Amino acid sequence: MCPVDVGSSSIPASTKKNVLYLDAYDSFSNNVISMIEENLGVQVTVLTVDSQWPNGDMRSFLRGFDAVVLGPGPGHPECVADVGIMNDLWTLEGEDLIPVLGICLGFQSLCLNQGLAIKRLPCPLHGQDFEVTLYHSLYASTGSETHVSPEDNLDDGFSESGNLSFLSWLTVNEQGSVYRRLPMGVRHISKPFWGFQFHPESCKSDADACKRLLRNWWTASKQFNQTSKRVIRPISKDALASTLQTPDVQGDLSHLLEQLTAESSKMCFHRSLPLHGLYPENIFELFNAPGSPSILFQSNGRFSIMSLPSPKSWRLEYFVPSKKLLIEQLDAITKTDAHGDISVEILWQILRHVMNTKKVTSGKDSIPFWGGFLGYFSYEMGLAGLSHPKTSPIVASNIEGQNVGNEDETAAPDASFLWVERSIVVDSVLRTISIQSTREADNQPGGWLEAIYQQIQQFHLRTSQEVIEIGDKSAALEQHSLLTSAERELVDTLLQESTVKIPDEMAYKSQIVECQEELKAGESYELCLTGQTTITLPAISDARLRKLRPWLIYKKLKTYNPAAFSAYGSLGKVKIASSSPECFLIWDRISTLEMKPMKGTVRKSPGMTLEKAKEILATTKEMAENLMIADLIRHDLYSICGSGNVHVEKLLDVEDYGRVYSMVTHVKGIVDRTTARDSKHASMAAYGLTTLQRTLPPGSMTGAPKERSCMHLDRIEGWKRGIYSGVMGFLDLGGSGSFSVLIRTAFSSSAHEDAASATKPEVWHLGAGGAVTILSTPQGEWDEMITKLRTVVSIFEPTK
Numbered sequence: 001m002c003p004v005d006v007g008s009s010s011i012p013a014s015t016k017k018n019v020l021y022l023d024a025y026d027s028f029s030n031n032v033i034s035m036i037e038e039n040l041g042v043q044v045t046v047l048t049v050d051s052q053w054p055n056g057d058m059r060s061f062l063r064g065f066d067a068v069v070l071g072p073g074p075g076h077p078e079c080v081a082d083v084g085i086m087n088d089l090w091t092l093e094g095e096d097l098i099p100v101l102g103i104c105l106g107f108q109s110l111c112l113n114q115g116l117a118i119k120r121l122p123c124p125l126h127g128q129d130f131e132v133t134l135y136h137s138l139y140a141s142t143g144s145e146t147h148v149s150p151e152d153n154l155d156d157g158f159s160e161s162g163n164l165s166f167l168s169w170l171t172v173n174e175q176g177s178v179y180r181r182l183p184m185g186v187r188h189i190s191k192p193f194w195g196f197q198f199h200p201e202s203c204k205s206d207a208d209a210c211k212r213l214l215r216n217w218w219t220a221s222k223q224f225n226q227t228s229k230r231v232i233r234p235i236s237k238d239a240l241a242s243t244l245q246t247p248d249v250q251g252d253l254s255h256l257l258e259q260l261t262a263e264s265s266k267m268c269f270h271r272s273l274p275l276h277g278l279y280p281e282n283i284f285e286l287f288n289a290p291g292s293p294s295i296l297f298q299s300n301g302r303f304s305i306m307s308l309p310s311p312k313s314w315r316l317e318y319f320v321p322s323k324k325l326l327i328e329q330l331d332a333i334t335k336t337d338a339h340g341d342i343s344v345e346i347l348w349q350i351l352r353h354v355m356n357t358k359k360v361t362s363g364k365d366s367i368p369f370w371g372g373f374l375g376y377f378s379y380e381m382g383l384a385g386l387s388h389p390k391t392s393p394i395v396a397s398n399i400e401g402q403n404v405g406n407e408d409e410t411a412a413p414d415a416s417f418l419w420v421e422r423s424i425v426v427d428s429v430l431r432t433i434s435i436q437s438t439r440e441a442d443n444q445p446g447g448w449l450e451a452i453y454q455q456i457q458q459f460h461l462r463t464s465q466e467v468i469e470i471g472d473k474s475a476a477l478e479q480h481s482l483l484t485s486a487e488r489e490l491v492d493t494l495l496q497e498s499t500v501k502i503p504d505e506m507a508y509k510s511q512i513v514e515c516q517e518e519l520k521a522g523e524s525y526e527l528c529l530t531g532q533t534t535i536t537l538p539a540i541s542d543a544r545l546r547k548l549r550p551w552l553i554y555k556k557l558k559t560y561n562p563a564a565f566s567a568y569g570s571l572g573k574v575k576i577a578s579s580s581p582e583c584f585l586i587w588d589r590i591s592t593l594e595m596k597p598m599k600g601t602v603r604k605s606p607g608m609t610l611e612k613a614k615e616i617l618a619t620t621k622e623m624a625e626n627l628m629i630a631d632l633i634r635h636d637l638y639s640i641c642g643s644g645n646v647h648v649e650k651l652l653d654v655e656d657y658g659r660v661y662s663m664v665t666h667v668k669g670i671v672d673r674t675t676a677r678d679s680k681h682a683s684m685a686a687y688g689l690t691t692l693q694r695t696l697p698p699g700s701m702t703g704a705p706k707e708r709s710c711m712h713l714d715r716i717e718g719w720k721r722g723i724y725s726g727v728m729g730f731l732d733l734g735g736s737g738s739f740s741v742l743i744r745t746a747f748s749s750s751a752h753e754d755a756a757s758a759t760k761p762e763v764w765h766l767g768a769g770g771a772v773t774i775l776s777t778p779q780g781e782w783d784e785m786i787t788k789l790r791t792v793v794s795i796f797e798p799t800k
Helices: 029-040 058-062 105-113 207-227 251-260 280-287 344-357 379-384 448-470 473-478 485-494 505-520 543-560 610-617 620-641 684-695 706-717 755-759 778-796
Strands: 018-023 043-048 067-070 100-103 117-129 133-141 146-148 164-175 178-188 193-196 269-274 294-299 303-307 314-319 324-329 336-339 372-377 415-420 422-427 432-437 499-501 526-537 565-571 574-580 583-587 592-595 598-603 646-657 660-670 727-732 737-741 745-748 762-772
Touching: 018 029, 029 043, 029 207, 029 620, 067 105, 100 105, 105 117, 105 133, 105 178, 105 193, 133 178, 133 620, 193 207, 251 324, 251 344, 269 448, 280 294, 280 303, 280 422, 280 448, 294 372, 294 415, 294 727, 294 737, 344 372, 344 684, 372 565, 415 565, 432 448, 485 543, 505 526, 505 706, 505 762, 505 778, 526 620, 526 706, 526 778, 543 565, 543 574, 543 745, 543 755, 543 762, 543 778, 565 727, 565 737, 574 727, 574 737, 583 684, 583 727, 592 620, 592 684, 598 610, 598 620, 598 778, 610 620, 610 646, 610 660, 620 646, 620 660, 620 684, 684 727, 684 737, 745 778, 762 778
Parallel strands: 018 043, 018 067, 067 100, 100 193
Antiparallel strands: 117 133, 146 178, 164 178, 178 193, 269 432, 294 303, 294 565, 303 422, 314 324, 314 415, 324 336, 372 415, 372 727, 422 432, 499 526, 526 762, 565 574, 574 745, 583 592, 583 737, 592 660, 598 660, 646 660, 727 737, 745 762
16 A cells, blocks of 8 residues: 655654765665655755765664665776765664665665676666656666566566565567567565665656655655664754855955945836837847947846946956956956955855845846856856766866966956946836836936936937838838848958868767766766857957958847847957857746756748647657756756755656757756745745856756766867857846756957957857767767757858
8 A cells, every 4th residue: 555645844843853875976866755745745964975974873863764765877897986975874784774775876786786787778768758757877787687578577586686576667669570578677685685676756757656756755755663672863953064164255356345335226217118119139230339248138038138337337257277256347447356265155245245245135026137247158157067076077168277377368257247237127028128227316307317308209209200201111110120231241251261170070979888888888868069169250340340250240149040049249358149049047036946958859941830839859768868957957946946946847848949959858946944944034036046057058058967078079069159058148146047058059259449459350159069878979069069069150251
């Protein structure tokens, strides 16, 4: 009989039983933990497998727990670094025995300890759904699992091996009449050790069946504790207290930040007027000169948020390798403050400090941005925040302080943000323009807000008058379209004689094969391989045209490749033109966090419809590719929201994204400050920042498990991704935020404004790639990468 459902919310925390979870640095661990807490009514304590037992006494420590769960993870159970202290559990005897459940890697560790060989599968089963989801490249071999028939009786030589009794099997057809029977569930004959090879926590596993299985294990565990009369002593709350201190923002840096933000108030003052027929880009051009520090960011296809110059505008840049922070005051000619030895954690604290101390409490509720920061985080900024096992090789491009003396002068900062007190937000749904400022003086009669309001009204009236005078509405509106014919001609002229260097086909295909070797070895479930393309543009002697060219590149990109998350950025030497279809993370001012990983793409071609695209993407390969990232995203959000507060709104949904159809999964988390694991935050802005910090780099650009996948990608790719594969968006002082994944994006970190740049070519970078799975083919992955690459590269070619 299945035990009665006991949700964690129905049991007081003080009376809950305790389960220890050993985390092998997997990207699904929080999904397992949440499933345990939600369904067993217990609280889970986590130790990583490379930890030392507290006080060096495993047996005493384990007496504080009712059971132990050994989690999944990358690697091989024969590698001590991969399983760590998991191995210690198998040495327990007598009164020290404790119920243990091994999942995937934990299952393999148990089987290996009991004499079974761990071998590679001929074809790994990653993200494949057999009512339960499989994520393994290795299997426990009984020595008699091949040349079996699906009709073979499981009792005929398959029920036991040594001290292990087999509970479940999976029979897979390898070729022709050759079948392989894989052990999927085991228990020790005399000790309270259980294990299963599959992943019950995956959102594609049969939820009801997996819950019953978990509860049955829990019932058996409690029965063992009762009959063996185990003495369980509640563990001290201080037993695992971290000694890590969160760094504060102090001294001169704190004083400088207070000075720079002193004139920003707790209110966002605003004026609104109709959009009429204007584009956000038309309005942006009214107030931002070419090349000036500015950002235009479109969020989720609806809100276009633009910065406007302010008397106290400033921006910050951060470089991971040198740990250098630069703060530039834009109203001062040469006022740049440099701060050294700033760790990545301190940078995040700087952003939290400003967002907390300058929190805005009122504004126009329907507008998601009232003021704050606009900018980006690079891919390497995400790498710098990953949690690494003590024995893991550190990702080379992530090492703080590495090659400081040789830092490339053209390298883009790993974080770059513009402080924004004055902004305009265009709502394309309600067709409104909202002019905003957090500066109280701007709200005075005849002040800045009214002046900008009048300028926009006059611009609209001027456009309307031109229609009347010309008598040809289409000809008049052409002068205020997204990209006019004159601009098309000009940008084509400015792009003449450009050269494009794409990845080498043979080298890229060999990297795909190398990725698959890591998948076969159990190092990863999928690896999101990318290649770099560089475009060299001719030098321009005319300073005005040199500053204008990046803006025209952006307008051309958005014209021919519209997407939900377009962005233009001019941040010092960095220029960004992005038209990304992929949402990374959005959060509101109340409680909701949303992530929408995108995996699986079909190019639009004559005859290609949404229904046909759904059929193409409904393959094992494409669905597994998306599912693995969906499960990773759930893990990420559980770390913020806590058990029971993460839900899949849409799973493997195919949507229309302009030039392509893509498969998207929508995952939503709700922050409950009474149960969330990290409940110290004062506002959703702080929760959003913490979520960003813990979820970068985007899982859709890495693969899973994230840490091990990034390690291998760094070695295989051999280049710094930089802004590509990072994220761009806004941090709202009112509490919300929105960030896109920087794909379909070109960026340049060549100097654009100094005299020397007049004689130097301008180099732009862009990347493209795809998720390599065990079912990938080199030709198929190469074709997918080229399809994505052409979307942006074509912008640098003459308009046909």
